[in-house]
Amino acid sequence: MIGTLNTTALDCPIPLENAKFYQTLLGGYISPEEDTDWVNLFEPSGRQILSFQRARNYVAPTWPDNTVPLQVHINIRVESYEDAEPTVLLAGGTLIDDSNEHPDFRVYSDPIGRPFCLVLH
Structure with missing residues (x-):
């Protein structure tokens, strides 16, 4: 083994909106300091579970x-x-x-x- 999985990043046109959808389904929180091109979703415990990255031509x-x-x-x-x-x-x-x-x-x-x-x- 060389490491552990950090996150799974999903392409999307508007990362914050897509992160909020999955937050509604999975709970947790979105990191408040995220920029508009990359947003992370965390479990309540703090473990990062998904990331959302802007894809302009999604x-x-x-x-x-x-x-x-x-x-x-x-x-x-x-x-x-x-x-x-x-x-x-x-x-x-x-x-x-x-x-x-x-x-x-x-x-x-x-x-x-x-x-x-x-x-x-």
Whole structure:
């Protein structure tokens, strides 16, 4: 082993807005001294969990056809869809696949079109 994972950085057009969406889902805090091109999301304990970096020409992935590849995919473990989904939708997320073909997960997109999943615990 040479080290430990520092963060996973996600491209987005407006880092602070995308960080606030995931903060609504995951809790924690956004570092107050962040600039507009890079924002970090931390767990309440202080562990950095995600970073958001400005990509001026961001193009949302297309799912499920992958014409524009996902490149990264976030899974969020939840106790139930019924409890978690309203928060996702109120924060600006969109349900894009709740087929019974995959009962252990549902696919959503964040406000900029990046797919992520809620996965049953």
